[in-house]
Amino acid sequence: MEPELVEQPPKGDGWDHEVKFDGYRTQLVKDGDGIRLYTKSGMDWTAKYKPLAEEAAGIKARTFIIEGEIIVTNEAGLSDFHALRSAISRRPQDLYLVAFDLLHLNGHDLRDMPLRDRREILQASIPAGGHIQFSEALPGIGDAIYHLACAAGLEGIVSKRLDSVYRSGPTMNWRKIKCYAEKEMDIIGVKRESGKPAMVLMADQGRYMGGAFVTFRADKRQRLWESAERKAGAPAPQGLTKEKAQWLKPGLVGRVKFLKGEEKLRHASLKDFRENG
Numbered sequence: 672m673e674p675e676l677v678e679q680p681p682k683g684d685g686w687d688h689e690v691k692f693d694g695y696r697t698q699l700v701k702d703g704d705g706i707r708l709y710t711k712s713g714m715d716w717t718a719k720y721k722p723l724a725e726e727a728a729g730i731k732a733r734t735f736i737i738e739g740e741i742i743v744t745n746e747a748g749l750s751d752f753h754a755l756r757s758a759i760s761r762r763p764q765d766l767y768l769v770a771f772d773l774l775h776l777n778g779h780d781l782r783d784m785p786l787r788d789r790r791e792i793l794q795a796s797i798p799a800g801g802h803i804q805f806s807e808a809l810p811g812i813g814d815a816i817y818h819l820a821c822a823a824g825l826e827g828i829v830s831k832r833l834d835s836v837y838r839s840g841p842t843m844n845w846r847k848i849k850c851y852a853e854k855e856m857d858i859i860g861v862k863r864e865s866g867k868p869a870m871v872l873m874a875d876q877g878r879y880m881g882g883a884f885v886t887f888r889a890d891k892r893q894r895l896w897e898s899a900e901r902k903a904g905a906p907a908p909q910g911l912t913k914e915k916a917q918w919l920k921p922g923l924v925g926r927v928k929f930l931k932g933e934e935k936l937r938h939a940s941l942k943d944f945r946e947n948g
Contacts, residue, residue, distance in 0.1 A: 672772075672837055674845035680813030680830050681846060687786065687808040688816045691827040691847055692769050693752040693932050694742035699727055699768060699803075702734045708741075708768075722764045726801050733777050737793065739770035739806070749824055752932065770797060771806035774837060782837035789837070813848075821850035826932040849930045853942060856880060858923040859908065860916035861899045871895075871941050872916055873927055879908060883927045883939035898923055898946055922947050 680688065696711040697720075706727050708720045717724050720741065730737075742750040743758040743765055758765050773793035774782055781789050794805045809816045813830055820828050827849035835844035860872035862882065869892070870882040885892060902919040924947045929939035 672839060672845050673841045674829050674831075674847040675841055675843050677846045677848055680817045680828065680848050682813060685833050686813060687790070687831045687833055688811075688813055689771060689806050689808055689829050689831070690820065690825055691829045691849065691932075692740040692742050692806070693750040693826045694740040694755055694769075697739055697741045697768060698774075699723075699737040699739065699770070700735070701727065701730070701732065719759050720763060720766060720768075723766060723768050723802060726803055729798055729801070730796055730803070732796060734775065735773065735777070735796070736775040737768075737770050738772040738774060739768045739803075742767050742769060747824065750826070766802065768803045769806045770803060772837065785834045785836065786831055787833040817848055817850075826850060849932060851928050851938075852931045853926055853928045855924055855926050857921065858899070858919060858925045858941075858944065859905070860911075860914070860918045861896070862914075862916045863896075864915065871925055871944075872911075872914070873925065873936060873939075874908075879911060879935075881936035881939070883925070883929070883936055883941045885941050887941070895941075895944055898944065901946075 698709045700707050700709065706724050707715055707717045708724060710716055741755070743755050744767070745751040745754065770793060771790070772786070773789045773796070774780070776792065776796070781792070797803055797805050809828070817828055827847060830846045830848065832844045854875070856873040856875045858871045859874045862870040862872065869885040871885060872882050873880045885895065887895060899917065899919055902923050903917055905918040905920045907914065907918050923944065925944040926942045927936065927939050928942050930937045
C-alpha cells in the first residue's frame with residue numbers, strides 16, 4: 672500500500688497515526704526457502720541485512736510476510752536517511768527494521784483482515800528489545816500528533832484507517848503528512864513566465880535543489896527582482912541549460928520553506944532573502 676501525500680492529518684476516530692520513518696521500505700519473508708528481505712522494487716537484500724535476517728529467526732512462526740522500514744538512527748534517536756547507505760555497507764549491525772504491517776502468517780493470507788487486527792497480531796509476534804521493532808501508534812488526535820512530531824524533528828506521520836484491508840498501490844486509506852523545514856540556500860536563478868507563478872531556483876552548497884514559489888507582496892517582490900537584476904548574467908549551471916531561467920551570479924541568499932525528507936525541494940516557498948556581497 673502506498674500512502675498518499677496530503678497537507679493535514681485526517682480528523683476523527685478510526686485512524687492510527689505512526690511516525691513516518693526515513694528509510695527503505697522492506698518486506699521480511701519467511702517460507703519454505705528460509706528468511707529473506709526484499710526491497711520495495713523486489714530486490715533480495717538479505718545479504719546486506721544479514722543481522723536482521725538472523726534475528727528474524729527468533730520470530731515464532733512457520734511462515735510470515737512482515738512489512739516495515741529499514742532505518743538507522745542518529746545520536747538524537749531519529750531515523751537518518753543520509754547515514755543509511757553507509758550503515759548498510761559498513762555497520763549492518765546498527766540497522767533496525769521497524770515493522771508496521773503483517774500480510775501473511777502461518778499459511779494464512781491476512782490482507783482482507785482490518786488493519787487493527789493485523790497490527791495486533793504483528794505486535795504479539797515480535798520479541799521485545801531487538802533490532803526488529805513494532806511501529807507503535809502514537810496516542811492522541813491527528814493534528815496534535817502531527818505538530819508534536821514536527822516539533823520533535825521527525826519527518827512526519829503516516830495515518831492509516833484502522834478498518835482498512837491491505838491492497839497494493841496508492842490509497843487514501845493510508846496518508847502521509849510531512850513536516851516542513853526552513854533553510855538558507857543560494858538563489859541561483861529566477862523564473863518569471865507569463866501566466867505562471869514566479870519561482871526562484873535554489874542551490875545548497877553547490878547542489879541544485881529545484882524551485883521555490885515566490886509569494887511576497889508587491890513591494891517585497893519588487894525588491895527581490897531588483898536584487899536579481901543586479902546579479903543577472905551568470906551562465907546556466909551544468910545540466911540546467913534547458914531551464915528557461917535568468918541565471919544569477921553568487922551573492923543572493925534565500926530562506927526557503929520545504930517538505931522534509933525529499934531529495935529536491937517540494938512544496939517549497941521563499942520566506943525571505945538577502946544580498947550577501
